[in-house]
Amino acid sequence: MKAANEFRDQTTRPNELWQTDFTYLKVLGWGWFYLSTILDDYSRYIIAWKLCTTMKAEDVTATLDLALEASGCDSATVIAKPRLLSDNGSSYIASDLADYLDD
Numbered sequence: 001m002k003a004a005n006e007f008r009d010q011t012t013r014p015n016e017l018w019q020t021d022f023t024y025l026k027v028l029g030w031g032w033f034y035l036s037t038i039l040d041d042y043s044r045y046i047i048a049w050k051l052c053t054t055m056k057a058e059d060v061t062a063t064l065d066l067a068l069e070a071s072g073c074d075s076a077t078v079i080a081k082p083r084l085l086s087d088n089g090s091s092y093i094a095s096d097l098a099d100y101l102d103d
Contacts, residue, residue: 015071017041019085020063020092022055036060038067041085047071057094064100 011017023035036059037049048066052059064084068074073082084101086092 011042014040014042015073015082016080017085018047018067018082020060021087022052022059022089022091034059036063038063040071055089055091057091057096057100060091060097061100 017040019039019041021037023037025033025035027033032053034052034055035049036052036055038047039045040047047070048063050059050063050066052062065074071082091097
């Protein structure tokens with residue numbers, strides 16, 4: 001499959017698509033930490049971030065809660081909820097996260 005220079009379906013407004021992932025950080029003498037981020041695809045702005053000691057679904061949901069609050073999507077009437085794009089790592093395909101997203 002050949003990679004494209006840009007996405008086929010580009011975002012046209014803020015909060016249409018959020019990208020999320022963990023970044024691994026090794027702190028000498030302390031161990032591994034994981035930076036969970038939520039990035040708005042349209043503005044390329046990091047809406048929320050959380051430094052975590054694990055990469056569990058609960059870490060993702062905590063970061064999503066911060067993003068919902070920061071964007072105002074938690075209190076506004078939202079017609080189309082933001083879609084979430086991830087690399088489908090274990091914390092992103094966990095049933096706990098699926099239940100959270102259904103709610």
